Amino acid sequence: MNAVTSSATVPRSPAPPPAGPRTRPVPRGGGPARVSRRKRARTGWFFASPALLTIAAVTVFPVLFSVVLSFADVRLEYGGFRLLSLTGDHYAAVLSSPEWRHALLFTFGFTAVTVLLELVLGTAAALVLERLGAARGWVLAVLLLPWALINVVAAQLWGYLFNGTYGGLTWLFEQILGHQPDILGQPASAMGAMVVVDVWKTTPFVAIVVLAGLMLIPGDVYEAAEIDGAGAWTTFWKVTLPQLRPIMAIAVLFRILQAFGIFDLPFVLTQGGPGTATESLAILGYKTLFQNLDIGRGAAVATTSAVIVIGCCLLFLRVFRTQADEGGRA
Amino acid sequence: MALRRRTLLAGGLAAGAGLTSGCAGKPLDSLLTQAAHVPRTPATLVWWVSEIPSRNGPVVADLIIRAFERRHPHLRVRKSNALSTTDGNRAAVTTQLAGASPTPDVYLGDTTWPAQFGANSLALPVQTLLPKDYWSDYPAALRRVSEYRGAVYALPFFTDNSFLYYRKDLLAKHGLPVPRTWEELLRTARRIQRAGDAAYGFLWQASVSESLTCNVTEFLADAQAPVLDDAGRVALSGPGAERAFALMREFTETGVTPRTVTTYAEADSQDAFTGGRGVFLRNWSYAWGNAADRSVSKVAGRVGVVPRPGFDGDGPRGVSCAGGWSNFVNPNSQHLGAAVAFARFCAGEEAQMILLKHAGVIPALDDVLTRPEARRVGDPTLTRAKELRLVARPVQTPYYPQVSKALYTQANAVTGGRATPAQAVRAARADIRTALEGRAL
Numbered sequence: 001m002n003a004v005t006s007s008a009t010v011p012r013s014p015a016p017p018p019a020g021p022r023t024r025p026v027p028r029g030g031g032p033a034r035v036s037r038r039k040r041a042r043t044g045w046f047f048a049s050p051a052l053l054t055i056a057a058v059t060v061f062p063v064l065f066s067v068v069l070s071f072a073d074v075r076l077e078y079g080g081f082r083l084l085s086l087t088g089d090h091y092a093a094v095l096s097s098p099e100w101r102h103a104l105l106f107t108f109g110f111t112a113v114t115v116l117l118e119l120v121l122g123t124a125a126a127l128v129l130e131r132l133g134a135a136r137g138w139v140l141a142v143l144l145l146p147w148a149l150i151n152v153v154a155a156q157l158w159g160y161l162f163n164g165t166y167g168g169l170t171w172l173f174e175q176i177l178g179h180q181p182d183i184l185g186q187p188a189s190a191m192g193a194m195v196v197v198d199v200w201k202t203t204p205f206v207a208i209v210v211l212a213g214l215m216l217i218p219g220d221v222y223e224a225a226e227i228d229g230a231g232a233w234t235t236f237w238k239v240t241l242p243q244l245r246p247i248m249a250i251a252v253l254f255r256i257l258q259a260f261g262i263f264d265l266p267f268v269l270t271q272g273g274p275g276t277a278t279e280s281l282a283i284l285g286y287k288t289l290f291q292n293l294d295i296g297r298g299a300a301v302a303t304t305s306a307v308i309v310i311g312c313c314l315l316f317l318r319v320f321r322t323q324a325d326e327g328g329r330a
Numbered sequence: 331m332a333l334r335r336r337t338l339l340a341g342g343l344a345a346g347a348g349l350t351s352g353c354a355g356k357p358l359d360s361l362l363t364q365a366a367h368v369p370r371t372p373a374t375l376v377w378w379v380s381e382i383p384s385r386n387g388p389v390v391a392d393l394i395i396r397a398f399e400r401r402h403p404h405l406r407v408r409k410s411n412a413l414s415t416t417d418g419n420r421a422a423v424t425t426q427l428a429g430a431s432p433t434p435d436v437y438l439g440d441t442t443w444p445a446q447f448g449a450n451s452l453a454l455p456v457q458t459l460l461p462k463d464y465w466s467d468y469p470a471a472l473r474r475v476s477e478y479r480g481a482v483y484a485l486p487f488f489t490d491n492s493f494l495y496y497r498k499d500l501l502a503k504h505g506l507p508v509p510r511t512w513e514e515l516l517r518t519a520r521r522i523q524r525a526g527d528a529a530y531g532f533l534w535q536a537s538v539s540e541s542l543t544c545n546v547t548e549f550l551a552d553a554q555a556p557v558l559d560d561a562g563r564v565a566l567s568g569p570g571a572e573r574a575f576a577l578m579r580e581f582t583e584t585g586v587t588p589r590t591v592t593t594y595a596e597a598d599s600q601d602a603f604t605g606g607r608g609v610f611l612r613n614w615s616y617a618w619g620n621a622a623d624r625s626v627s628k629v630a631g632r633v634g635v636v637p638r639p640g641f642d643g644d645g646p647r648g649v650s651c652a653g654g655w656s657n658f659v660n661p662n663s664q665h666l667g668a669a670v671a672f673a674r675f676c677a678g679e680e681a682q683m684i685l686l687k688h689a690g691v692i693p694a695l696d697d698v699l700t701r702p703e704a705r706r707v708g709d710p711t712l713t714r715a716k717e718l719r720l721v722a723r724p725v726q727t728p729y730y731p732q733v734s735k736a737l738y739t740q741a742n743a744v745t746g747g748r749a750t751p752a753q754a755v756r757a758a759r760a761d762i763r764t765a766l767e768g769r770a771l
Contacts, residue, residue: 076450078661079356080430099771164590165602185592185746273538274592274746275739288771290421291731293450295428297771 063306070299081295090300100301102276103284104308110191110280111259114198115252121199122206122251123244127236129207130214140208147204155268158197159184162269184270187277194265194278202258206251213247214240249320253313260309281305356661358455365659365666366459372404373665375672378423378437380412380655382488383616383690385707390689394681398672401680405668416440416540427452427660435663436673438487441654442540442725442734445478449728454659455481459670468677468694471652471720478726483658485673486694488685490653491718492548492638493711495603495611495621499632500527508634511642512552512577515610519586522609531586533599534612536578536745541595542738544651545612547723549574551649552640557724557737557762564762566755573641575744575751582745592746604629612638614653615711619690635710637717652720654694686712724762732770736761 070090072083094100125143129136146154161169162183173181184190217240225235263282266272272279272287279287281301289298382390395407410433413419423437428450439447447453460482465473468486476484494515496508500522509515519531535541550557555570581587591599596613603611604620604627611617624630637648657673659666675681682695686703692715698704704712724733736758744754764770 076428076452077356078358078361078451080662081428093769094771097769097771163598164588164593165598165605165607170590180588180590182589182592182746185590187748270593271538273739273742275538275743275748284771286421287731287735290424291417292729292771293424293428293446293452294771301771 066299067303069295070303072296074295076293076295087296090296091304093297094300094304099276099279099284100281100304103279103281106191106277106279107260107262107281107305110195110198110262111256113195114202114259115255117195117199118203118206118255119248119252121203123210123248125203125207126210126214127240129211143204143207145204146201147208149201151201151264152268154201155197155265158193158200159269162193185274187274190270190274190278194269197265197269198259198262202255206255209247209251209254210244213244216247217243245320245324249317253316256313256316257309260305260312361454361661361666362458365454365456365670367667368402368405368671369665369667370404372406373668374406374408375435375663375665375668376408376410376433377672378410378412378434380414380419380438382685383619385619385688385690385709388688390684393684393688394676397680397684398675401675402668402671405672407672410434412438416442424452427662430662432660432662432664435660435665435669437658437660438655439484439658441472441475441484441489441652441656442723442730443658444476444483444656445725446728446730447658448478448481448483451661452658453483454661454663454666454670455483456485456659456670456673457482460674467696469652469696469720471722472654472656472694474722475652475725476656478728484656485658485677486654487656487676488654488689488691489694489715489720490614490616490655491650491692491711491715491720492544492612492614492653493618493635493650493714494638495613495617496634496636497528497609497629497632498634499629500609501634503527508636509610509639510647511639513642515639516580516584516586519609520584523585528607528609530588530602530608532581532610532612533594533602533608534581534587534591535594535596535599536591536742537593537595537598538738538742539595540734540738542741543723543734544653546574546578546737546741547651547721548612548638548649549577551719551721552638552645553577554645557733558726562726562766564759564766566759566762571755572751575741575754577641578741578745579747579751582747589746592742615692615709615715616690618709618711635714637714646719648718650718650720652722654692656694727766729765729768729770732765733762736765736770 068083071086071088073085073087073089075082075084129139129143132139149157161167164170164180164182164185167183170181170183173183181189183193221239221243222235225239230238261282262280263286266278266280266283267286270278272283282305285298285301285305288294288301292298377391377395379391384390391409395409398407399405413422419439420443423434423439426434439453444453448455457477457480469489472486472489473482476482476486494508501508501518504518504522504525504527506518506521509518515532519528522528523531534545536545547557550566550571553570553574555568555574556565559565582589582591588602594602596617599608599611600613600617600620602608603613603617606628611621618633618635621627621633622630627633638650640647640649657676659669659673663669677694679695679698682693682698683701683703685691685693686698686701686707690709692712693699696716699712699715724730727733740749740754740758740761743749743757744751749757761770
């Protein structure tokens with residue numbers, strides 16, 4: 001992250017040559033030197049293989065197997081399951097399903113709104129934090145509390161606040177509105193509640209990332225802006241924000257990936273309701289796989305979600321890079 | 331590089347073949363042969379069991395295990411603690427079973443699971459291992475939900491029956507009888523609410539979950555409106571179904587039920603009732619223990635319990651959804667004979683008497699409910715269980731979760747005022763048809 005930010009502000013200097021025995025150049029050419037290089041490579045692979053195999057077992061294999069399942073006619077039998085034949089039926093069923101389209105729409109909407117709000121509020125919080133003196137450490141610690149909470153625990157806490165019988169927020173709104181609100185029981189308010197919880201929980205993450213970016217902006221840039229007579233707003237829009245753009249891109253990327261996979265909040269707060277109003281793609285995939293026991297379609301929901309979110313991230317990076325290039329040329 | 335690619339491809343194909351054919355099916359006949367005999371050699375079974383509500387302290391599952399081990403000294407049973415929620419439980423146990431894990435040997439599962447688990451080979455069909463008159467001692471509704479296409483996939487353990495809980499003190503104060511119809515309940519609740527004696531009239535469960543499907547099943551049975559016909563096709567339609575949906579709407583429209591009921595599961599409605607906020611509560615039999623417990627209930631000693639009301643007219647009264655938990659046998663168990671013996675023991679008289687004396691649930695065996703011990707326990711849900719008309723949810727399909735979702739989604743919409751009863755019935759009918767065709771997610 002620092003490298004991305006600093007590349008825009010600090011001129012690159014050639015990296016110093018590494019010290020110690022590793023600086024010894026590897027002899028080039030054939031014969032014994034080539035054999036030695038191969039031997040070293042084999043030794044390297046040997047030592048790296050446990051880690052590589054572990055990574056393959058816990059990440060690559062499940063992902064690939066999930067993709068295989070999404071294209072397979074899976075039959076559960078006494079003694080296990082069997083993959084009978086290749087089929088595209090699961091994707092046809094998923095893509096033509098109104099439930100999937102609704103879940104996709106909700107997930108897109110939730111991601112767009114929460115990421116935007118978190119970016120705005122996180123940046124604002126980071127600007128305030130940067131100007132704090134000795135208190136910054138304490139404020140930072142308090143700010144990080146929501147982020148440090150386990151998602152399910154946070155969702156459960158908010159669930160108590162929204163509870164229709166004894167919830168603190170329900171009581172508060174009842175005093176203001178004059179009637180008992182049904183916060184999690186109506187689609188609009190349930191979605192709003194979920195956005196509030198996610199923003200409360202994740203804004204600190206964006207704030208910390210942006211703060212790191214702010215602290216890397218060299219002071220002389222601001223001095224130059226001041227000499228040129230730029231005001232606070234102009235400095236923010238013309239100096240701070242462009243300098244923050246790379247680190248913000250990383251924060252947004254992380255947040256898109258997380259928000260698109262939203263599961264725990266609707267699972268704890270609404271179970272996807274009212275109706276199916278807050279049913280995200282992850283919840284739909286879970287229900288298809290573990291409630292309906294439909295392995296093929298569940299895997300297809302998971303795979304389509306992964307493909308869509310990867311596509312969104314690539315698109316975002318492309319747009320960001322284009323803008324950065326244009327900014328650089330300007 | 332080409333060699334490496336070929337090696338990788340060959341390795342991948344070998345691994346793929348292993349994954350797809352290494353899990354080949356086992357013939358059912360050989361499994362049933364193994365299951366027919368209790369082994370004489372020592373064996374340890376694993377029983378997947380969630381916490382059984384205890385009436386007086388001891389861990390009920392342990393009492394049953396000890397009783398079984400006394401009968402079969404060479405067999406041991408080890409508990410595997412399951413999750414407390416039905417859906418969480420299903421997700422966890424199916425992950426193990428689909429991977430052909432030999433444990434748990436026996437698992438306690440919801441009465442809605444048999445068709446789905448049977449269709450997916452996750453439970454052993456045990457009908458050939460049972461005497462012909464086996465089910466004559468258990469409720470007929472329990473038999474219906476345990477079967478799928480003539481095969482029995484679950485052995486009875488305990489049932490969850492629903493009742494109407496009411497505030498005796500408030501009815502006495504207003505000189506009102508316990509309502510026998512929903513119309514009467516609406517009038518009674520409104521009167522007590524208007525007098526300011528209770529915030530809520532009738533508390534029930536309408537969150538988007540299986541809890542709401544149970545409530546809908548009961549309201550539909552009150553109105554004599556079936557969800558599926560005998561051939562398993564969708565039958566939900568007509569004035570009966572609309573009457574049931576209209577009642578749910580009327581509860582919230584009139585303020586007898588709080589609008590927040592659309593987020594209520596059992597615990598939420600029970601908390602509101604034991605907190606003294608409601609006049610009536612629909613809940614399972616276990617709620618009696620909590621309502622009567624002074625340490626958790628503000629209304630302990632002031633609560634009565636009766637079978638649920640029905641609609642005005644000739645319709646049925648005392649309808650209860652046939653809920654509960656049964657034991658399933660894992661077809662991949664290494665100890666099938668012992669597993670079947672344990673599941674049958676749990677359904678037998680000795681284990682059922684343990685449930686009667688120590689558990690806050692209703693034993694599945696009809697006979698024990700009429701024993702003097704049942705009266706001595708002092709739980710009216712036990713002594714009144716025989717008065718109930720148990721109705722099965724539309725579980726005769728492996729697509730039951732989708733059917734249930736179609737029901738609870740629309741019932742939630744009508745209760746929350748987002749659809750009219752007629753719209754909700756039409757939409758539920760269409761969604762159930764899609765579900766039965768295997769097209770719903």
